[in-house]
Amino acid sequence: xxRYDSIAAARAGFLALTLVVLGCGKKDNTxxxxxxxxxxxxxxxxxxxxxxxxRAIGADKRLTDETDDFRPTDVIYAVVETKGSDPNAxxxxxxxxxxxxxxxxxxxxxxxxxxxxxxxxxxxxxxWPKGKYxxxxxxxxxxxxxEDFEVK
Amino acid sequence: xWLDCLELNRACFGEPSLCALGHRPESWPCAISLTDSLRHxxxxxxxGVLDKLFGDGGKDAKGKADFSDVRSGGSSTAPASQGxxxxxxxxxxxxxxxxxxxxxxxxxxxxxxxRIFEANRDKIQNPDLxxxxxxxxxxxx
Numbered sequence: 001x002x003r004y005d006s007i008a009a010a011r012a013g014f015l016a017l018t019l020v021v022l023g024c025g026k027k028d029n030t031x032x033x034x035x036x037x038x039x040x041x042x043x044x045x046x047x048x049x050x051x052x053x054x055r056a057i058g059a060d061k062r063l064t065d066e067t068d069d070f071r072p073t074d075v076i077y078a079v080v081e082t083k084g085s086d087p088n089a090x091x092x093x094x095x096x097x098x099x100x101x102x103x104x105x106x107x108x109x110x111x112x113x114x115x116x117x118x119x120x121x122x123x124x125x126x127x128w129p130k131g132k133y134x135x136x137x138x139x140x141x142x143x144x145x146x147e148d149f150e151v152k
Numbered sequence: 153x154w155l156d157c158l159e160l161n162r163a164c165f166g167e168p169s170l171c172a173l174g175h176r177p178e179s180w181p182c183a184i185s186l187t188d189s190l191r192h193x194x195x196x197x198x199x200g201v202l203d204k205l206f207g208d209g210g211k212d213a214k215g216k217a218d219f220s221d222v223r224s225g226g227s228s229t230a231p232a233s234q235g236x237x238x239x240x241x242x243x244x245x246x247x248x249x250x251x252x253x254x255x256x257x258x259x260x261x262x263x264x265x266x267r268i269f270e271a272n273r274d275k276i277q278n279p280d281l282x283x284x285x286x287x288x289x290x291x292x293x
Contacts, residue, residue: 059261061229075257088233093226103219110230118228121257125246129217 046084046112048091051137051145053078061117068149072127078120078135078147085113092138093120098131225258225290232292241290245282258290267291 054063055074063079070076078093089112095103104122120135128151136146225241243254251265258268269279271291276282 057260059259061227061260082230089230091228093224095224097217097219099216101217101219104222104224106224106226108226108228109233110228111233112230116228116230118226118230119260120224120226122222122224123257124219124222126221131217 046082046086046089046139048080048137048139048144049083050081051078051135051147053135053147053149057119057121061119068147070128070149070151072124072130072151074128074151075121075123076128076133076149078137080118080120080137080145082110082112082116082118082139083114086140087111090138090140091118092141094136094138095122096134096136097129098133103133227259227292243288243290245284245286245288247284249282249284251276251279251282254288 052063052066053068054066054077055070056063056065057077057079058064061079063077076095078095080091080093082089082091088109090107090109092105092107094105097103106120108118108120110116110118130151132148132150134146134148136143138144223244223246225243243258245254251268252262255265255268256262265279268288268290269276271289275286275288282288
């Protein structure tokens with residue numbers, strides 16, 4: 001009887017230990033998968049697919065006059081195309097002059113879903129100084145694309 | 153007399169325009185100093201005028217481009233999110249603007265001017281009358 005109890009206790013202990021080990025293992029795997037999949041989802045959520053500059057846009061926000069040579073009196077547009085979804089994506093445009101001066105910096109928080117077009121524009125009533133410029137686009141704080149242009 | 157002249161010369165070299173406008177020398181060396189001061193003063197003025205007429209008006213005295221009057225804006229086909237870091241977009245009216253011109257520039261569609269009008273009813277009584285310098289709120293396009 002005592003021997004039977006010992007064996008039963010040993011079996012129960014082994015079973016419990018096995019369950020604990022399996023349980024822990026299962027928990028660890030779940031955490032890893034969960035973390036991994038969440039990271040992957042964020043990375044694929046929204047991305048910038050195109051950046052172009054020009055002097056006019058249409059009602060669909062796309063450029064109707066694409067160019068990288070501007071006149072001092074032009075309104076300068078940067079049109080950013082995005083793909084993917086993110087309920088709170090932050091797009092930022094940083095415009096700089098050839099000497100490194102920041103001409104302007106502005107941002108838009110958008111709820112991206114599918115294919116979207118976002119435009120940024122700058123004007124200067126007294127006229128743009130001639131020279132080379134650059135517009136850099138940041139998505140959620142990370143630089144993702146840039147475009148050079150010139151005012152002649 | 154010499155001491156006075158030396159003092160005046162020192163003052164003239166330090167601040168030529170003051171000498172040109174206020175100090176009246178009574179001796180020969182000081183008169184030379186005044187002539188120099190006037191020359192410096194008017195040379196400065198004329199250089200400023202020439203720079204305005206023929207120079208690159210977008211650059212300041214140190215030769216750096218001046219971007220203080222840059223206006224910016226933007227819009228998107230995507231709706232605005234409720235996230236932090238967004239800002240109320242504004243536009244400062246310049247001479248020659250009209251609501252439809254601003255709507256065309258901001259939204260790519262002049263017929264959207266009533267949106268701007270509605271968003272600024274506290275500032276605009278007559279949609280045909282906006283004034284340079286007025287800062288208008290721009291609703292999402």
